[in-house]
Amino acid sequence: MPIEQLRASMSKYSPPLFGKSKLSNSAATPLTRKPTTKPCNIQQSLFSSSKMAVADLSKKNSKIPKRLEPKEPSFFDSILTKLLYRVPLALLLLILVFLWSSSTTIISGNILHVCVSSRKLNNLYCLSAGTQPNLKIPIPVINNSFINHQYSNLDIKQTYAVLPENSKNDIPNHETPVTIVSENDQMHAVLFENPVDRIVEKGITKYMNEEVANAVKVVEEQLQLHRSWVSNSKQATCNGRGIYVYELPPRFNKGLTAQCGDMIPWIDDFCKYLSNEALGEPIPELGKGWYRTHQYSLEPIFHSRVLKHPCRVYNENEAKLFYVPYYGGLDILRWHFKNVSNDVKDSLALDLVKWLESRTPWPRNSGKDHVFVLGKISWDFRRFDNSSSWGTRLLELNQMQNPIKLLIERQPWHVNDIGIPHPTHFHPQSDNDVVDWQLKIIRSNRKNLVSFAGAARPGAPDNIRSTLIKQCTNSVECQLLNCSSGGCDEPESIIELFMESEFCLQPPGDSPTRKSVFDSLVSGCIPVLFDPFTAYYQYPWHLPQDHEKYSVFIDKEEVREVNVNVVEKLMEVPAMVREDMRRYIVYELLPGLVYGDPNSELEKFQDAFTITVNNLLERVSRL
Known part of the structure; x- marks a missing residue:
């Protein structure tokens, strides 16, 4: 296809706009309800989604301009020509280098991608065109799926091949177009499998990682603001308020x-x-x-x-x-x-x-x-x-x-x-109620190194619960309370299990947070978290910024990829460290995590409501 025709066909279309990332807007980012964790898998809320636009490229009918009659150069034209001739060649070379470094041209099968980066907008803009007439091109557009679920309004005119994840045998040839599939409210772009397209995929991954870093920065800044509102008063001080x-x-x-x-x-x-x-x-x-x-x-x-x-x-x-x-x-x-x-x-x-x-x-x-x-x-x-x-x-x-x-x-x-x-289930009425419970759980015989009270999520393949249940049942160090059979209907069963355990596994469920995290803390059991949104990015008034004081964190991606055995990992934590964490939980955190009785008369302690x-x-x- 002549380059003139390619340019003409591409000129019909504007670049697929990414839009300003709403993750960087700390004021108001409307997030839709993640139906199931996501509520979705909340980690998915950090990643950008994909939209798909289908471009139907055709030859553009361009009018041939009338040939202009040659004219004698004017005095102004002569001066301008002399000035241009005096522009240093080095400056022209610098301009060319800048243009080359800020754009990328990639030919993938029958598709040509021209991508230009914009530092000002912190985005990547791409024009894609077919090397054959009327070739339909799927264009993945990076945006934030967890913020905006309004996908492309363009009609999808072709069904594309869906590639199974981690399947190398089923990968189509380089001429197969990309596809976008939806799973758990997150859009995934399945990229071409050839060396050039791996470069494209790495570029998108880098962009997504930058968005993740920006998102986390926004969250941490907001938490710092929340912590700046913490009152130094231990008792209610009205003073006209x-x-x-x-x-x-x-x-x-x-x-x-x-x-x-x-x-x-x-x-x-x-x-x-x-x-x-x-x-x-x-x-x-x-x-x-x-x-x-x-x-x-x-x-x-x-x-x-x-x-x-x-x-x-x-x-x-x-x-x-x-x-x-x-x-x-x-x-x-x-x-x-x-x-x-x-x-x-x-x-x-x-x-x-x-x-x-x-x-x-x-x-x-x-x-x-x-x-x-x-x-x-x-x-x-x-x-x-x-x-x-x-x-x-x-x-x-x-x-x-x-x-x-x-x-x-x-x-x-x-x-x-x-x-x-x-x-939680604990609502003390007096300081003595708090002290009596603290003494009881600090002296509790913890015969289980690890415990998990929960059920698998068969409808959510990205959820790590099934992996944790398998690791737990395969170890004599771990005790499982299976909630799918009604074992968690009685609070006594859960609290007694946690009181007998050193560590309590707290993976995300239908949403990132779990009531069970607070049940474990109130029971003196060290929570093991797999997603920072379960607690670290949630409760700045009631949990310290230094989460290592009261919890153990294991990245859920490591668990999903089976790169770590959680029970074996926890066996490596020294007994002295576990004891120090437990004492901090019981004596420093516990009173501020419970809501006292409506008629409570707490004087020594501040409960969650007072804080x-x-x-x-x-x-x-x-x-």
């Missing part, structure tokens, strides 16, 4: 708890978990202060405590902090397992926003001094569009961007999302 609790219409909270009967289909009576001010029924076998608390009970638990806080005021003009007792998690649960429209799911949240906008305090600081406590993970409130039926779009509303949202799992790139601990409220007051005092 009053807390105003909105008296919402019952449909936003108490009316939701009244619908508890059939919220979760596999639980006969969810209402029993909301008894005792949402602590649930007592567990006398574990001792004083232990209850059958459900993991989604945070909203009413927090509400009960705020109502009795010493800084509560009843005049909104005396308040610095405005607490909105909306049970958004229960609002999701009541519809989640029912066949209703997204409009129905969103209706109460929209009503709430309208109600708040009609109140005087809301516009004063554009909602920045308002706080919501939500008892489910952030992704459940971030339905990006109506193509999904998961959750609500509460946290995608413009009015909800400024308020502080306290969640059991935060969205890592939203600075106003702050993670606070999952509610949270003190830091909230510190935050709003700086507005």
Whole structure:
């Protein structure tokens, strides 16, 4: 194909734009709900996705310009010509070198790729054209799938060959076009298998790694900001910083708890978990202060405590902090397992926003001094569009961007999302309750080196649980409690297992975080984490930045590739190190990870609620 025709055909198309990476925007990056870990595998949230545009290249009909009549050179033309002749040859060479170094031309089979890098935009732009007329070209475009699930609007005019992962025998020849397949909400580009295209793949991988580094940097900067709000006060210090609790219409909270009967289909009576001010029924076998608390009970638990806080005021003009007792998690649960429209799911949240906008305090600081406590993970409130039926779009509303949202799992790139601990089964009423439990677990006979309470995820092939279960069952040092057979329905079984174990494996489940992480810490069992988003990037007010003090980290990619045996790795940790970590967990962390009884009178210790409220007051005092 003559080069003129190639240029003409390429001129019809603009480069496939990557767009500005939203991972680098620390203000507001709308993430859609990862349905299952991802909630997806959260590590996937760091990687860029691929879009596919199909370019149907055809010859371009270009008009032949009329031949211009030769003209005598003017005086200006003569001067310009003389000046150009005086440009040093070295400068021209430098320009040519710059253009060559900032672009890459690759011929892959029947496809020509011309890629130009842009330092200013930190992106790579590529033009692709066929070396034959009417050749259809798939163009993978790097973008962030976890932020934007709006894939290409172009029609896919050809079905491309799908390559099995890690399959060398099934790789097509160099003329086979790329394909893009979707798995667990992440788009994967299967690149050509020849030396030149490996270079392309390495370039994309480098770009993705840079995006990962930028994303992690944003998350760490936000966590540092959150830590800067930590109060130095050990007790509630009001000093004119009053807390105003909105008296919402019952449909936003108490009316939701009244619908508890059939919220979760596999639980006969969810209402029993909301008894005792949402602590649930007592567990006398574990001792004083232990209850059958459900993991989604945070909203009413927090509400009960705020109502009795010493800084509560009843005049909104005396308040610095405005607490909105909306049970958004229960609002999701009541519809989640029912066949209703997204409009129905969103209706109460929209009503709430309208109600708040009609109140005087809301516009004063554009909602920045308002706080919501939500008892489910952030992704459940971030339905990006109506193509999904998961959750609500509460946290995608413009009015909800400024308020502080306290969640059991935060969205890592939203600075106003702050993670606070999952509610555990332990709710001490006094300092003595805390001390008695600390002594009990520090003296516990830990006969298991490792334990795992959980179940496999057969529908999620990237999940490492199956590998961990296999390694655990093959070792006498590891004890497995299989939750797939109902073994985890009773809190006593889990807590007793953790009390008898040195290390507790905590892989991601349906989302990166696990309530089990806090159950293990409260039991004095050292959590073994495989994803930094499980805890390290979640709870800056309740867990220290130095995660080696209380946990062991093993990269899940190492486990997935079977490059490490987790049990054998943990056997290498000296007994003295384990003891030091346990003492730090029990005496330094434990009191701040539990939510005290609604009538608790803790003086020596700060529980999770007290730490949270003190830091909230510190935050709003700086507005």
